[in-house]
Amino acid sequence: MSEIKITLPDGSVKHFEAGTSALQVAQSISEGLARNIIAAKVNGKVVDATLPILTDADLVLLKWEDQDGKRTFWHSSAHLLAEALEALYPGVKLGIGPAVETGFYYDVDFGDQKFTSEDFGKLENKMLELARTNSAYVRKEVSKAEAIQYFTEKGDEYKLELIEDLNDGEITFYSQGNFTDLCRGPHIPTTGFIKAIKITSLAGAYWRGNEKNKQLTRIYGVTFPKKSELDEYMVILEEAKRRDHRKIGKELELFTFSEKVGMGLPLWLPKGARLRECLVQFLQKAQVAAGYQPVITPHIGNKNLYITSGHYEKYGEDSFQPIKTPREGEEFFLKPMNCPHHCEIYKASPKSYKDLPVRYAEFGTVYRYEQAGELHGLTRVRGFTQDDAHLFVRPDQVKEEFCKVIDLVLYVFKSLDFKDYTAQISLRDPNNKTKYIGSDENWALAESAIIESAAEKGLNTVIELGEAAFYGPKLDFMVKDAIGRKWQLGTIQVDYNLPERFELEYTGSDNLKHRPVMIHRAPFGSLERFVAVLIEHCAGNFPLWLTPEQVIILPISEKYQEYAENLLNVLKKHDIRALIDDRSEKTGKKIRDAEMKKLPLMLIVGEKEQAENTVSVRKQGGEDLGSMSVESLVSWINKEIETQLN
């Protein structure tokens, strides 16, 4: 037997016989470790922990805690789901069953049999029962002919269709218990690892995502190696439901929708509008400081504008259709993006290299025809306002400007308490350059500018090749909210296309015409989406500087109404958003209602406060700040806001 060298992540090298599996390597370290190993990464490829390793290799032992470990675990759970389904519903046909971000699903064709959410419990129990048999997942290489024969006998046309596309010699089956599936793997060693199971939802899904194909039933589930982890997961699900921006938006009277106005067209209520105004002012201030110039453009634009920009060709059919002038028959589109308008602003006057960079900013409302089924609360709407800006820069300025935009985005995140974020850099596919426009030099410049800027700013980045837009590379920010969900917010994109199409120019120091580079950026993305994410992030407890109502005055009785009104005037003079609860209710009731409305500061005023000319301050949640003069309250608030924003 020959010997192989296994290199572990800590750099240590161990010698084993060829054919040793990752699991055996783990066992050689400790039994306890081996018990937790669910898969392995051999030379960067995720494989079964039981797969014999034949050559020298870098080995990473994967546990539940590893992302690849989870995926393997969930993929194996999908097989367990399929096994349970076959046991409970003989004759079901199986489509595909992959792992997803959280959990897994299996697409199945129940034929004439019915499956509803009431059957979830039954299915979970069956899966648990099968999991407890602790059956091994067994890998078997099969020929294409064997594979076809197996599934022909089984009568599963979906699997047969999948096999069609596979090459002979690279087909494998995995079996556990009485179930065999076509699968590339890898899998966990045995079903016994799966200790807790939850079938989460049911949905229709077309075979291979094509609506011309038959619709299958997609069963979603999630599994865990410990019961306690499932419990935690259920708590987070509940929490997510509690934080749903649609629910909180209604409760806090921030926004609404009306069938009459139209689907996907949000109506901002007074409190929501105030919150939005605060966000706009906040960003506007930061942008002015960063050298942006506000511009304003109309909500519609001539069809020719979008023909020039190329958007008509690409999206014309899928847009709200043009409106026509009654006499001339000219066609105008609702503005689906601000960039072409800004290009025309750039062109309004000749530019010198000394003028650049030029930064035009606009909170521009745009309208896009999103498919009815796509609409969702404020995160996916048909009319929304982008915190848009376009920077027209010289090629040599791309990096510096990019850095400044990153600074701005990070400032926004910090001010809104998004502490956990990553950046995705999308570059062009180096093997398929024809898909993209712009010269190689410019791409090289832009791509290295993005990479270097991100590195300089210490961003935690992921690089995705081939994910760039056809007109340029980009950087997207993904933030994690308070309960760990990821959202894509800000985006920064470099664009060579529009300057070309609009023939934008500036005169260089050489007195020749040059083409500027355009940077699109939106730290919020859109105000609608950002507010939605923010609501879910803070569960409606907005930072003091942003919250629509900062202070509520609660007079103990009507006798102190006048005193309360005087206080209100003082607060308003200091630009503090305040109101009085003058209902004929007891203090306890008023406090409860203020708590429900998530009002950060309550001022209780009665005989004592009136006599001493003070207010008693209660923070939301119950903390007592004691009594103080209204002036010291104002300075307390201002200090608080200053800390939040710096």
Add this chain to the structure above:
RNA sequence: GCCGUUGUAGCUCAGGGGUAGAGCACUUCCUUGGUAAGGAAGAGGCCAAGGGUUCAAAUCCCUUCAAUGGCUCCA
């Protein structure tokens, strides 16, 4: 757009072939109270819209609209 589910008062929801119910919110009255729900009375609904079945429809059926969970899409 496609498939499933849902649509009853401002909100959260119950009911269900014989022409509507609760709690909260709202209005009025009593109460003038000190840190998370005081009491009473009142008002409020074409039961999403349209069409069918029926002696009778909010209830059953069909269509449409909208919301919702997915799929496909996202400049």
